[in-house]
Amino acid sequence: MAKNNAKTPAAAAASAGDKSRLKLILLIAVALLLAVSLSVGATWFFLSRGDRQAESATDEVAEAAAPGKQPAIYEDLAPAFVVNFSQNGRQRYMQVSLSLLARDQAQLDALKVHMPLLRNKLVMLFSSQSFDTLVTPVGKEMLRQQATATVQELAKKEIGELVVEQVLFTNFVLQ
Incomplete structure (x- = not known):
């Protein structure tokens, strides 16, 4: 007898549901990874910009202090x-x-x-x-x-x- 390769309708629906659930989990993981990456990138950008501003401010103070009085x-x-x-x-x-x-x-x-x-x-x-x-x-x-x-x-x-x-x-x- 020949084996029937056709799946029952319930089994076909279950495997399609597993695939769509797997795609949904994968999509959520990628979105979460993208959100974390954007958050880290934005934090680094804003903090490094503050460091550059503070560094340039200290350079300006040092340059301004050089011609005048030095610290005691x-x-x-x-x-x-x-x-x-x-x-x-x-x-x-x-x-x-x-x-x-x-x-x-x-x-x-x-x-x-x-x-x-x-x-x-x-x-x-x-x-x-x-x-x-x-x-x-x-x-x-x-x-x-x-x-x-x-x-x-x-x-x-x-x-x-x-x-x-x-x-x-x-x-x-x-x-």
Whole structure:
């Protein structure tokens, strides 16, 4: 007997339904993959454009800052200066911590070579002060300006340029 190759109508409908269901699942997967790809691409585009804008903004800031003032560099002079002086036969002490404000690190490093001489000049300046003058805010400010002038004078003499803009008191104790 010959075998019947024809499928029953129910089997034919089931295989057609499987094929259409498979096509639907495949179509949904492709659409989902396309949506994810578009989302990732758009995110990358917008974020990289923001990076380029931020990078160009920082370049503009750096170019604008180059001709003007450079950022401040602070160099602490450690250890703190401790000097003694006599006031009406009474021994007095002063402790001062200093920071130097400069703009060029290379020049500041060149000044560090002369640090023993700088510290000596500052100790001599501090020990020559009067206690009555130093207890007033005006006296402290005058001492700060004298210290700045001393440091600038030394830098001009040894390096040939004004390296330090200001000398700042970070700690000031009188006893």
